[in-house]
Amino acid sequence: MLPNGPTAPPPWKRPWRRLAAAGVLAFALAGAVPAATPAFAAEKGVFFPETFTLSNGMQVVLVTNQRVPVVTHMVWYKVGAADEPRGVSGIAHFLEHLMFKGTEEVPPGAFSRIVAKNGGRDNAFTSWDYTAYFQNVARDRLELVMKMEADRMSNLRLTDQVVYPERDVIIEERRQRIENEPADRIGEQVNATLYVHHPYGTPIIGWPQEMATLTREEAESFYKSWYAPNNAVLVVSGDVTAEELKPLAEKYYGGIPARPVPERVRVQEPPISAARRVILRDDEVRQPSIRRNWLAPSYRTDKEGYAYPLQVLSEIMSGGPTSRLYRSLVVEQRIATSAWLGYSPSSWDMTSLAAGASPAPGVTMEKLEAALEADIRTLVEKGVTEEEVATAKKRMLAEAAYARDSLTGPAQTLGAAIATGQSIDDVENWPVRIDAVTADQVNAAARAVLGQTNHVTGLLLPLQDKGS
Amino acid sequence: MIARFVPNRAILSVLTLLLTAFAVAAPAAAIEIKRVVSPGGIEAWLVEDHKVPIIALEWAFEGAGASDPKGKEGLANLAARTLDEGAGPYDSQAFAARLQDNAIALGYDAGRDGFGGSLRTLSDRRDEAFELTRLSLAEPRFDAEAVERMRAAVLSSLRRDQADPNYVGRRLFYSTAYPGHPYGDEIRGTLESLPTITPDDLRGFVKAGFGRDRLVVAAAGDISPEDLGRALDHVFGGLPATSANAAIPDVEPKGLGETLVATRPTAQTVMLMGQPGLKRSDPDWYAATVMNYVLGGGGFGSRLMEEVREKRGLSYGVYSYLIPMDHSALVMAGGNTVNAKAGQALDIMRQEWKRMAEQGVTEEELADAKTYLTGSFPLQLGSTQAIARILLQVKRDKLGIDYLDRRDAFINGVTQADVQRVAKRLLDPNQLLTVLVGRPEGVTATRTIDGGS
Numbered sequence: 029m030l031p032n033g034p035t036a037p038p039p040w041k042r043p044w045r046r047l048a049a050a051g052v053l054a055f056a057l058a059g060a061v062p063a064a065t066p067a068f069a070a071e072k073g074v075f076f077p078e079t080f081t082l083s084n085g086m087q088v089v090l091v092t093n094q095r096v097p098v099v100t101h102m103v104w105y106k107v108g109a110a111d112e113p114r115g116v117s118g119i120a121h122f123l124e125h126l127m128f129k130g131t132e133e134v135p136p137g138a139f140s141r142i143v144a145k146n147g148g149r150d151n152a153f154t155s156w157d158y159t160a161y162f163q164n165v166a167r168d169r170l171e172l173v174m175k176m177e178a179d180r181m182s183n184l185r186l187t188d189q190v191v192y193p194e195r196d197v198i199i200e201e202r203r204q205r206i207e208n209e210p211a212d213r214i215g216e217q218v219n220a221t222l223y224v225h226h227p228y229g230t231p232i233i234g235w236p237q238e239m240a241t242l243t244r245e246e247a248e249s250f251y252k253s254w255y256a257p258n259n260a261v262l263v264v265s266g267d268v269t270a271e272e273l274k275p276l277a278e279k280y281y282g283g284i285p286a287r288p289v290p291e292r293v294r295v296q297e298p299p300i301s302a303a304r305r306v307i308l309r310d311d312e313v314r315q316p317s318i319r320r321n322w323l324a325p326s327y328r329t330d331k332e333g334y335a336y337p338l339q340v341l342s343e344i345m346s347g348g349p350t351s352r353l354y355r356s357l358v359v360e361q362r363i364a365t366s367a368w369l370g371y372s373p374s375s376w377d378m379t380s381l382a383a384g385a386s387p388a389p390g391v392t393m394e395k396l397e398a399a400l401e402a403d404i405r406t407l408v409e410k411g412v413t414e415e416e417v418a419t420a421k422k423r424m425l426a427e428a429a430y431a432r433d434s435l436t437g438p439a440q441t442l443g444a445a446i447a448t449g450q451s452i453d454d455v456e457n458w459p460v461r462i463d464a465v466t467a468d469q470v471n472a473a474a475r476a477v478l479g480q481t482n483h484v485t486g487l488l489l490p491l492q493d494k495g496s
Numbered sequence: 497m498i499a500r501f502v503p504n505r506a507i508l509s510v511l512t513l514l515l516t517a518f519a520v521a522a523p524a525a526a527i528e529i530k531r532v533v534s535p536g537g538i539e540a541w542l543v544e545d546h547k548v549p550i551i552a553l554e555w556a557f558e559g560a561g562a563s564d565p566k567g568k569e570g571l572a573n574l575a576a577r578t579l580d581e582g583a584g585p586y587d588s589q590a591f592a593a594r595l596q597d598n599a600i601a602l603g604y605d606a607g608r609d610g611f612g613g614s615l616r617t618l619s620d621r622r623d624e625a626f627e628l629t630r631l632s633l634a635e636p637r638f639d640a641e642a643v644e645r646m647r648a649a650v651l652s653s654l655r656r657d658q659a660d661p662n663y664v665g666r667r668l669f670y671s672t673a674y675p676g677h678p679y680g681d682e683i684r685g686t687l688e689s690l691p692t693i694t695p696d697d698l699r700g701f702v703k704a705g706f707g708r709d710r711l712v713v714a715a716a717g718d719i720s721p722e723d724l725g726r727a728l729d730h731v732f733g734g735l736p737a738t739s740a741n742a743a744i745p746d747v748e749p750k751g752l753g754e755t756l757v758a759t760r761p762t763a764q765t766v767m768l769m770g771q772p773g774l775k776r777s778d779p780d781w782y783a784a785t786v787m788n789y790v791l792g793g794g795g796f797g798s799r800l801m802e803e804v805r806e807k808r809g810l811s812y813g814v815y816s817y818l819i820p821m822d823h824s825a826l827v828m829a830g831g832n833t834v835n836a837k838a839g840q841a842l843d844i845m846r847q848e849w850k851r852m853a854e855q856g857v858t859e860e861e862l863a864d865a866k867t868y869l870t871g872s873f874p875l876q877l878g879s880t881q882a883i884a885r886i887l888l889q890v891k892r893d894k895l896g897i898d899y900l901d902r903r904d905a906f907i908n909g910v911t912q913a914d915v916q917r918v919a920k921r922l923l924d925p926n927q928l929l930t931v932l933v934g935r936p937e938g939v940t941a942t943r944t945i946d947g948g949s
Contacts, residue, residue: 147871
């Protein structure tokens with residue numbers, strides 16, 4: 029239900045219709061145009077947030093939207109699964125669950141109940157780079173949820189009695205999300221193969237043998253290290269003004285003392301020169317698929333200026349039914365039932381660009397892979413045209429106009445951006461930067477990323493290859 | 497992205513803290529719904545809002561789509577997939593380009609009880625958006641190439657789903673509960689039926705189903721009532737006055753009391769159970785809504801989540817829900833658990849069924865359910881399209897244009913005795929149709945299906 033994590037290429041399972049929507053979301057993450065300006069204008073300004081910083085260093089971001097008297101209240105911690113010590117994979121996500129297990133004032137399980145009995149909804153999510161908690165409530169309940177969220181920022185009290193049944197829950201969560209579905213299992217394996225050394229290769233939810241041994245002490249240690257106001261961002265979207273929000277933020281969050289927080293020390297990937305293949309055969313699979321992942325720069329690691337051109341490239345290759353890959357593989361050659369390419373630049377370290385397809389009946393995986401490769405090769409060798417770039421940019425700016433028409437979308441976009449090292453100014457300048465992308469830049473980015481030979485190819489196949 | 501379990505709703509119940517807070521503000525009442533009747537006599541409801549330059553239009557043809565002809569299962573769904581694949585002078589690629597270049601989202605969806613359409617456009621592109629919508633309804637091309645391509649995509653999605661134990665469970669449940677009835681069919685059709693559908697079948701479906709007599713429309717956003725009236729005539733005015741949909745018979749679910757196990761080599765068992773529920777028009781609807789919220793509709797803190805997940809760590813998610821259909825109704829529950837604990841989890845779910853049937857809800861549970869169900873409703877009004885969708889649903893359910901103002905009173909009027917009555921009426925743990933997919937241990941099956949589907 030929430031937007032993509034840092035490296036969230038479109039899932040295997042989806043046909044392009046859903047995929048296109050996911051793509052739009054990923055970019056609309058960055059995009060929108062205010063009510064007052066023409067919809068297709070490439071001017072600075074997306075969400076028009078206000079921001080201020082509390083005396084303890086906690087950043088506050090506000091997007092006012094007064095259509096309905098409700099608000100989204102989110103706290104983002106700049107810590108995620110990639111910040112875990114080795115050997116305790118899954119602890120960031122486990123702690124996310126345990127944050128609902130009580131303080132002096134709010135007993136275990138009470139947090140969500142109180143939000144609900146006040147007509148609100150709440151939840152939380154973990155990525156490699158951040159962990160976020162949110163409540164959607166009527167505007168007159170904002171103070172209530174702020175008080176509770178601030179309370180658990182420093183007063184979490186865990187007991188074995190609540191911690192260990194919850195560990196069983198996350199193990200069930202892993203079974204349900206990953207182990208029960210072959211498409212998700214291959215995704216995990218591709219990821220683990222792409223990132224040889226960096227923790228992005230470790231699943232957010234954790235490896236099963238390590239999840240089974242996670243302890244209360246490890247969760248508490250992670251909490252004490254990272255959950256500090258100076259490592260958090262408060263993002264509020266909805267029917268509230270800065271004048272109303274400021275005193276509340278000072279009152280509830282401002283009084284929590286700042287603490288030293290570890291630097292994010294992430295290992296870097298070693299040079300890898302080998303192309304790799306991951307093959308998952310499973311008796312359950314009736315519809316095979318292929319994907320290929322290349323390492324790509326994120327906004328934060330983008331030294332060459334590829335991040336915006338790669339988004340335009342993604343729109344040209346995969347932005348709906350007139351995109352290159354769909355037109356080539358599905359419409360013209362009729363060898364695929366779906367085809368996609370995805371790239372999300374919101375990541376603290378590097379990210380990946382991925383392309384994939386599912387074969388039409390009677391088409392072998394060899395033939396499909398060759399056709400996908402041919403389209404990529406054509407792109408790298410011949411590039412895109414100025415006209416393709418112009419059309420793609422126009423579409424992206426237009427689609428972006430919808431992004432502000434949401435209660436939660438702006439808060440999610442801004443929170444994820446800040447937690448992965450972007451500034452509000454970066455987000456607000458998204459239309460201008462997209463508009464400035466040239467065909468030469470797209471081609472250079474395509475060559476640099478897709479020209480790499482150290483990619484990972486994942487094949488999801490039936491147990492017996494019946495020639496599909 | 498990994499998150500805590502996200503069921504449809506959040507919760508109920510007690511606690512010490514902070515606010516004693518009842519009577520949450522009800523901002524839904526602040527929304528003004530206008531009845532718009534076009535010069536040509538087409539009615540729509542509108543929430544006019546010029547703060548965002550976006551228009552959302554949602555519509556449905558009641559009754560269309562529910563019943564595909566025998567052997568042509570999947571017809572309505574294939575039509576939905578192909579309607580926006582070229583219309584009037586534009587072939588598939590040209591039509592898609594016009595939509596994309598103007599950032600217009602147009603889509604169709606075949607449901608059990610109706611055929612839905614959805615349009616979202618920036619208001620300065622509305623003329624183009626309305627014209628493309630009109631073309632898709634009045635002059636869809638169903639070119640052979642587009643039909644074949646969409647057919648292949650649907651077949652591919654059907655094959656893909658066969659690896660999903662949740663899907664296998666749902667299919668087995670519905671085909672067992674509604675054998676021989678359209679509700680028991682896979683709405684996307686089957687590997688056998690889809691190849692038989694021709695472009696002429698699709699044209700016939702559109703011609704028969706898209707009549708103004710079955711049309712329900714709602715809109716929201718940056719458009720005046722006058723402009724909407726003109727748009728309604730433009731988009732829908734050329735459709736036939738009447739439609740010729742086959743009547744669907746009412747049906748009661750079958751297989752009650754059975755426990756089916758589909759053996760699949762999965763790590764977890766998928767559990768799905770249900771029995772007759774009640775229709776949206778039932779006088780006990782709101783009592784049942786409260787009951788369901790307490791039982792398993794509320795996410796964290798519901799009785800099912802508390803007993804199965806919180807206390808015992810047996811599942812990531814377990815939930816209950818009501819399914820009101822036009823010709824039948826269900827009360828359902830489901831969840832996933834490790835194979836070895838499936839029997840235990842199932843026993844607990846049935847016990848909770850029994851406890852609710854025998855004891856109903858406490859005064860506190862009732863109060864908390866009311867504050868949640870009334871207070872959370874406005875959260876659904878977060879976008880222009882969401883507002884239009886809710887209006888359409890209210891209109892389809894014939895709840896009245898002032899329903900949003902009255903909804904809280906219906907919920908707040910529910911008593912403990914009402915919940916007790918409806919729980920006793922609906923819930924019987926011995927009459928559940930239970931479907932398990934996986935390798936469940938500790939479960940006595942009345943029938944085992946190897947391979948599942």
